[in-house]
Amino acid sequence: MVPTDGFREHQLRVVPRAAAVAHRVSDPERAQRNRIERDRLVAEHFGPYLA
Numbered sequence: 001m002v003p004t005d006g007f008r009e010h011q012l013r014v015v016p017r018a019a020a021v022a023h024r025v026s027d028p029e030r031a032q033r034n035r036i037e038r039d040r041l042v043a044e045h046f047g048p049y050l051a
Contacts, residue, residue, distance in 0.1 A: 002047040
């Protein structure tokens with residue numbers, strides 16, 4: 001099952017742990033953007049194999 005962009009956006013708004021950055025980083029907003037982009041790329045790459 002591959003989450004849609006809409007589902008991931010909903011999770012970020014509603015689930016506190018989804019928006020949390022667990023590790024101390026110098027730029028938490030950038031870390032979150034990178035994580036979201038990584039998840040999107042993984043879903044884009046593997047989604048066709050899971051359909």
